[in-house]
Amino acid sequence: MYQGLKLYCGSSIPELAHKIARRLDTEIGDIDVRRFPDGEVDVRLNETVRQSDVYLMQSMSYNANDHLMEVLLMADACKRASAGRVTAVVPYLAYSRQDRLMSPRVPISAKVVAKMLTAVGIDRIVSVDIHAGQIQGFYDMPFDHLRAGKLLIAHLRKSGLEDIIVVSPDAGGVHLGSRFAHGLGSAMALIDRRGVKAKSMHLIGDVREKHCIIVDDMVDTGGTLCEAADLLVTSGARSVRATVTHGVLSGSAVDRINRSKLAELICTDTVPLPTEKRIEKITVVSVEELLANTIQHIHEGRSISPLF
Secondary structure, eight states: OOSOEEEEEOSSOHHHHHHHHHHTTOOBOOEEEEEOTTSOEEEEEOSOOBTOEEEEEOOOOSSHHHHHHHHHHHHHHHHHTTBSEEEEEESSOTTTTOOSOSSTTOOOHHHHHHHHHHHTTOOEEEEESOSOGGGGGGOSSOEEEEOOHHHHHHHHHHTTOOSEEEEESSGGGHHHHHHHHHHHTOEEEEEEEEOSSSOEEEEESOOTTOEEEEEEEEESSOHHHHHHHHHHHHTTOSEEEEEEEEEOOOTTHHHHHHTSSOSEEEEEBTSOOOGGGOOTTEEEEOOHHHHHHHHHHHHTTOOSGGGO
Protein backbone atom coordinates (compact mmCIF):
# COMPACT_ATOMS: atom_id res chain seq x y z
CA MET A 1 0.00 0.00 0.00
CA TYR A 2 0.96 3.66 -0.24
CA GLN A 3 3.12 5.33 2.41
CA GLY A 4 0.67 8.14 3.07
CA LEU A 5 -1.39 10.93 1.50
CA LYS A 6 0.37 13.99 0.13
CA LEU A 7 -1.28 17.12 -1.30
CA TYR A 8 0.38 19.59 -3.62
CA CYS A 9 -1.06 22.58 -5.46
CA GLY A 10 -0.04 24.71 -8.39
CA SER A 11 -0.52 28.43 -8.65
CA SER A 12 -4.18 28.50 -9.74
CA ILE A 13 -6.19 27.58 -6.62
CA PRO A 14 -4.05 27.97 -3.48
CA GLU A 15 -6.99 29.19 -1.36
CA LEU A 16 -9.21 26.21 -2.24
CA ALA A 17 -6.29 23.80 -1.86
CA HIS A 18 -5.56 25.00 1.69
CA LYS A 19 -9.26 24.66 2.62
CA ILE A 20 -9.20 21.07 1.39
CA ALA A 21 -5.98 20.37 3.31
CA ARG A 22 -7.57 21.65 6.54
CA ARG A 23 -10.57 19.39 6.04
CA LEU A 24 -8.22 16.44 5.58
CA ASP A 25 -6.24 17.46 8.67
CA THR A 26 -3.01 17.77 6.72
CA GLU A 27 -0.88 20.44 5.03
CA ILE A 28 0.06 21.33 1.48
CA GLY A 29 3.34 19.63 0.61
CA ASP A 30 6.62 21.46 0.04
CA ILE A 31 6.87 22.20 -3.66
CA ASP A 32 8.17 25.21 -5.58
CA VAL A 33 6.36 26.26 -8.76
CA ARG A 34 8.17 29.22 -10.27
CA ARG A 35 8.95 30.84 -13.60
CA PHE A 36 12.25 31.32 -15.38
CA PRO A 37 12.78 34.81 -16.84
CA ASP A 38 11.63 33.60 -20.27
CA GLY A 39 8.34 32.28 -18.85
CA GLU A 40 9.24 28.58 -18.63
CA VAL A 41 7.71 26.77 -15.66
CA ASP A 42 10.17 25.58 -13.01
CA VAL A 43 8.93 22.86 -10.63
CA ARG A 44 10.87 21.42 -7.72
CA LEU A 45 9.77 18.93 -5.05
CA ASN A 46 11.46 19.63 -1.72
CA GLU A 47 10.48 16.42 0.06
CA THR A 48 10.29 12.72 -0.63
CA VAL A 49 7.17 11.24 -2.24
CA ARG A 50 8.46 7.70 -2.58
CA GLN A 51 5.48 5.29 -2.64
CA SER A 52 3.14 8.08 -1.48
CA ASP A 53 -0.45 8.61 -2.63
CA VAL A 54 -0.02 12.04 -4.27
CA TYR A 55 -2.82 14.49 -5.16
CA LEU A 56 -2.01 17.45 -7.40
CA MET A 57 -4.60 20.23 -7.10
CA GLN A 58 -4.80 22.63 -10.00
CA SER A 59 -7.59 24.32 -11.95
CA MET A 60 -6.81 25.16 -15.56
CA SER A 61 -8.30 28.64 -15.38
CA TYR A 62 -6.67 31.77 -16.74
CA ASN A 63 -3.91 31.40 -17.85
CA ALA A 64 -5.02 27.93 -18.93
CA ASN A 65 -1.84 27.01 -20.78
CA ASP A 66 0.45 27.93 -17.88
CA HIS A 67 -1.66 25.98 -15.41
CA LEU A 68 -1.80 22.96 -17.71
CA MET A 69 1.98 22.98 -18.02
CA GLU A 70 2.36 23.27 -14.24
CA VAL A 71 0.31 20.14 -13.56
CA LEU A 72 2.17 18.22 -16.29
CA LEU A 73 5.54 19.08 -14.78
CA MET A 74 4.38 18.46 -11.21
CA ALA A 75 3.17 15.01 -12.24
CA ASP A 76 6.43 14.21 -14.02
CA ALA A 77 8.44 15.30 -10.98
CA CYS A 78 6.37 13.04 -8.72
CA LYS A 79 6.62 9.99 -11.01
CA ARG A 80 10.38 10.42 -11.36
CA ALA A 81 10.60 10.62 -7.56
CA SER A 82 8.88 7.20 -7.30
CA ALA A 83 5.44 8.32 -6.13
CA GLY A 84 3.15 5.36 -5.59
CA ARG A 85 0.14 6.94 -7.31
CA VAL A 86 -0.50 10.39 -8.77
CA THR A 87 -4.03 11.78 -8.95
CA ALA A 88 -4.68 15.10 -10.67
CA VAL A 89 -7.52 16.99 -8.96
CA VAL A 90 -8.57 19.45 -11.65
CA PRO A 91 -11.82 21.16 -10.61
CA TYR A 92 -11.97 23.12 -13.88
CA LEU A 93 -10.63 21.19 -16.88
CA ALA A 94 -9.57 23.50 -19.72
CA TYR A 95 -10.27 22.79 -23.39
CA SER A 96 -13.38 20.78 -22.51
CA ARG A 97 -15.46 22.81 -24.97
CA GLN A 98 -13.29 21.57 -27.84
CA ASP A 99 -14.42 17.96 -27.65
CA ARG A 100 -15.29 17.28 -31.33
CA LEU A 101 -14.80 18.55 -34.87
CA MET A 102 -16.94 21.67 -35.03
CA SER A 103 -15.67 22.48 -38.54
CA PRO A 104 -13.14 21.01 -41.00
CA ARG A 105 -9.41 21.06 -40.24
CA VAL A 106 -9.56 21.86 -36.53
CA PRO A 107 -8.04 19.92 -33.61
CA ILE A 108 -9.96 17.98 -30.99
CA SER A 109 -8.18 19.87 -28.24
CA ALA A 110 -9.80 17.99 -25.35
CA LYS A 111 -8.26 14.78 -26.73
CA VAL A 112 -4.83 16.45 -27.00
CA VAL A 113 -4.99 17.50 -23.33
CA ALA A 114 -6.01 13.96 -22.35
CA LYS A 115 -2.99 12.53 -24.20
CA MET A 116 -0.66 14.95 -22.44
CA LEU A 117 -2.00 14.17 -18.96
CA THR A 118 -1.77 10.44 -19.70
CA ALA A 119 1.75 10.68 -21.14
CA VAL A 120 3.27 12.11 -17.93
CA GLY A 121 2.04 9.13 -15.93
CA ILE A 122 -0.97 10.52 -14.07
CA ASP A 123 -2.93 7.56 -12.71
CA ARG A 124 -6.31 9.17 -12.05
CA ILE A 125 -8.26 12.37 -12.81
CA VAL A 126 -10.80 14.10 -10.57
CA SER A 127 -12.80 16.96 -12.10
CA VAL A 128 -16.06 18.81 -11.55
CA ASP A 129 -18.81 19.27 -14.16
CA ILE A 130 -16.79 18.91 -17.35
CA HIS A 131 -18.45 20.56 -20.34
CA ALA A 132 -19.09 17.29 -22.17
CA GLY A 133 -19.33 13.98 -20.32
CA GLN A 134 -17.96 11.99 -23.24
CA ILE A 135 -14.54 13.56 -22.65
CA GLN A 136 -14.02 10.88 -20.01
CA GLY A 137 -13.60 8.44 -22.90
CA PHE A 138 -10.44 10.25 -24.00
CA TYR A 139 -8.67 9.11 -20.82
CA ASP A 140 -7.24 5.59 -20.42
CA MET A 141 -7.38 5.88 -16.65
CA PRO A 142 -10.06 6.26 -13.95
CA PHE A 143 -11.86 9.58 -14.30
CA ASP A 144 -14.02 10.72 -11.39
CA HIS A 145 -16.55 13.21 -12.73
CA LEU A 146 -18.01 15.07 -9.74
CA ARG A 147 -21.21 17.12 -9.80
CA ALA A 148 -21.64 20.44 -8.01
CA GLY A 149 -25.39 20.44 -8.56
CA LYS A 150 -26.21 19.15 -5.08
CA LEU A 151 -24.35 22.08 -3.49
CA LEU A 152 -25.95 24.66 -5.77
CA ILE A 153 -29.45 23.23 -5.31
CA ALA A 154 -28.98 23.31 -1.53
CA HIS A 155 -27.98 26.97 -1.76
CA LEU A 156 -31.04 27.82 -3.85
CA ARG A 157 -33.32 26.04 -1.39
CA LYS A 158 -31.99 28.23 1.41
CA SER A 159 -32.94 31.36 -0.53
CA GLY A 160 -36.61 30.79 0.27
CA LEU A 161 -37.73 31.61 -3.28
CA GLU A 162 -41.12 30.31 -4.36
CA ASP A 163 -42.63 29.96 -7.84
CA ILE A 164 -39.27 28.94 -9.27
CA ILE A 165 -38.76 27.78 -12.83
CA VAL A 166 -35.47 26.37 -14.10
CA VAL A 167 -34.33 27.63 -17.51
CA SER A 168 -31.85 25.89 -19.78
CA PRO A 169 -29.99 28.48 -21.92
CA ASP A 170 -29.78 26.09 -24.89
CA ALA A 171 -30.80 22.62 -26.02
CA GLY A 172 -27.46 21.14 -24.91
CA GLY A 173 -28.18 22.04 -21.30
CA VAL A 174 -31.55 20.30 -21.04
CA HIS A 175 -30.17 17.31 -19.13
CA LEU A 176 -28.46 19.55 -16.56
CA GLY A 177 -31.57 21.72 -16.29
CA SER A 178 -33.73 18.66 -15.79
CA ARG A 179 -31.61 17.56 -12.82
CA PHE A 180 -31.95 20.98 -11.21
CA ALA A 181 -35.71 21.10 -11.88
CA HIS A 182 -36.09 17.68 -10.22
CA GLY A 183 -33.96 18.76 -7.24
CA LEU A 184 -35.93 21.97 -6.77
CA GLY A 185 -39.30 20.43 -7.53
CA SER A 186 -39.97 23.01 -10.24
CA ALA A 187 -41.02 23.24 -13.86
CA MET A 188 -38.54 23.87 -16.66
CA ALA A 189 -38.28 26.19 -19.66
CA LEU A 190 -35.85 26.28 -22.58
CA ILE A 191 -34.24 29.03 -24.62
CA ASP A 192 -33.91 27.99 -28.26
CA ARG A 193 -30.82 29.63 -29.74
CA ARG A 194 -30.28 29.56 -33.50
CA GLY A 195 -27.64 30.92 -35.79
CA VAL A 196 -23.86 31.10 -35.43
CA LYS A 197 -22.86 34.73 -35.88
CA ALA A 198 -26.18 36.45 -35.27
CA LYS A 199 -27.88 34.25 -32.71
CA SER A 200 -31.61 34.57 -32.20
CA MET A 201 -33.29 33.51 -28.97
CA HIS A 202 -36.79 32.13 -28.53
CA LEU A 203 -38.30 31.13 -25.20
CA ILE A 204 -40.09 27.80 -24.92
CA GLY A 205 -42.23 27.77 -21.78
CA ASP A 206 -44.14 30.23 -19.61
CA VAL A 207 -42.07 32.24 -17.12
CA ARG A 208 -44.62 34.94 -16.26
CA GLU A 209 -44.53 35.87 -12.55
CA LYS A 210 -41.84 33.22 -11.96
CA HIS A 211 -38.40 33.45 -10.37
CA CYS A 212 -36.17 32.13 -13.16
CA ILE A 213 -33.02 30.12 -12.47
CA ILE A 214 -30.76 29.84 -15.52
CA VAL A 215 -28.63 26.71 -15.16
CA ASP A 216 -25.35 26.12 -17.01
CA ASP A 217 -21.99 24.47 -16.42
CA MET A 218 -19.95 27.65 -16.89
CA VAL A 219 -20.01 31.35 -17.72
CA ASP A 220 -17.16 32.82 -19.73
CA THR A 221 -17.74 36.29 -21.22
CA GLY A 222 -21.32 36.43 -19.90
CA GLY A 223 -22.79 37.75 -23.15
CA THR A 224 -25.24 34.92 -23.79
CA LEU A 225 -26.23 34.77 -20.12
CA CYS A 226 -27.10 38.47 -20.00
CA GLU A 227 -29.06 38.25 -23.24
CA ALA A 228 -31.01 35.32 -21.80
CA ALA A 229 -31.79 37.38 -18.69
CA ASP A 230 -33.10 40.22 -20.87
CA LEU A 231 -35.35 37.79 -22.75
CA LEU A 232 -36.78 36.31 -19.53
CA VAL A 233 -37.50 39.71 -17.97
CA THR A 234 -39.15 40.84 -21.21
CA SER A 235 -41.24 37.66 -21.10
CA GLY A 236 -42.63 38.54 -17.68
CA ALA A 237 -40.26 36.91 -15.18
CA ARG A 238 -40.32 38.35 -11.66
CA SER A 239 -36.57 37.90 -11.28
CA VAL A 240 -33.70 36.12 -12.99
CA ARG A 241 -30.80 34.35 -11.32
CA ALA A 242 -28.12 32.14 -12.82
CA THR A 243 -26.24 29.25 -11.31
CA VAL A 244 -23.06 27.85 -12.87
CA THR A 245 -20.27 25.61 -11.66
CA HIS A 246 -17.35 27.42 -13.26
CA GLY A 247 -17.28 31.21 -13.09
CA VAL A 248 -14.54 31.79 -15.66
CA LEU A 249 -15.68 35.44 -16.11
CA SER A 250 -13.09 36.47 -18.67
CA GLY A 251 -12.68 39.92 -20.17
CA SER A 252 -15.41 42.38 -19.20
CA ALA A 253 -17.79 39.65 -18.00
CA VAL A 254 -18.12 41.04 -14.46
CA ASP A 255 -19.02 44.53 -15.69
CA ARG A 256 -21.49 43.03 -18.12
CA ILE A 257 -23.15 40.99 -15.35
CA ASN A 258 -23.21 43.97 -13.01
CA ARG A 259 -25.10 46.03 -15.61
CA SER A 260 -27.44 43.17 -16.58
CA LYS A 261 -30.92 42.30 -15.38
CA LEU A 262 -29.56 39.34 -13.42
CA ALA A 263 -30.41 39.55 -9.74
CA GLU A 264 -27.65 37.12 -8.79
CA LEU A 265 -24.99 34.87 -10.27
CA ILE A 266 -24.19 31.82 -8.13
CA CYS A 267 -20.97 29.95 -8.94
CA THR A 268 -18.48 27.70 -7.17
CA ASP A 269 -14.80 28.26 -6.40
CA THR A 270 -13.51 25.75 -8.98
CA VAL A 271 -12.18 28.91 -10.66
CA PRO A 272 -10.83 31.48 -8.18
CA LEU A 273 -12.62 34.82 -8.09
CA PRO A 274 -10.11 37.67 -7.77
CA THR A 275 -10.87 40.46 -5.33
CA GLU A 276 -11.54 42.94 -8.12
CA LYS A 277 -14.27 40.66 -9.51
CA ARG A 278 -16.12 40.13 -6.23
CA ILE A 279 -19.25 42.19 -6.74
CA GLU A 280 -22.50 42.09 -4.79
CA LYS A 281 -24.31 40.19 -7.54
CA ILE A 282 -21.91 37.24 -7.45
CA THR A 283 -22.24 34.55 -4.76
CA VAL A 284 -19.59 31.84 -4.41
CA VAL A 285 -20.38 28.35 -3.08
CA SER A 286 -17.31 26.31 -2.13
CA VAL A 287 -16.64 22.76 -3.38
CA GLU A 288 -14.03 22.18 -0.65
CA GLU A 289 -16.08 19.55 1.21
CA LEU A 290 -16.94 17.66 -1.98
CA LEU A 291 -13.30 17.51 -3.11
CA ALA A 292 -11.93 16.73 0.36
CA ASN A 293 -14.36 13.84 0.80
CA THR A 294 -13.54 12.55 -2.69
CA ILE A 295 -9.81 12.57 -1.98
CA GLN A 296 -10.40 10.79 1.35
CA HIS A 297 -12.56 8.10 -0.28
CA ILE A 298 -10.06 7.50 -3.08
CA HIS A 299 -7.14 7.32 -0.65
CA GLU A 300 -8.99 4.79 1.51
CA GLY A 301 -10.14 2.74 -1.48
CA ARG A 302 -13.82 3.50 -0.91
CA SER A 303 -16.51 4.22 -3.47
CA ILE A 304 -17.29 7.89 -4.15
CA SER A 305 -20.86 7.15 -5.25
CA PRO A 306 -22.31 7.97 -1.78
CA LEU A 307 -21.01 11.53 -2.18
CA PHE A 308 -23.61 12.14 -4.85
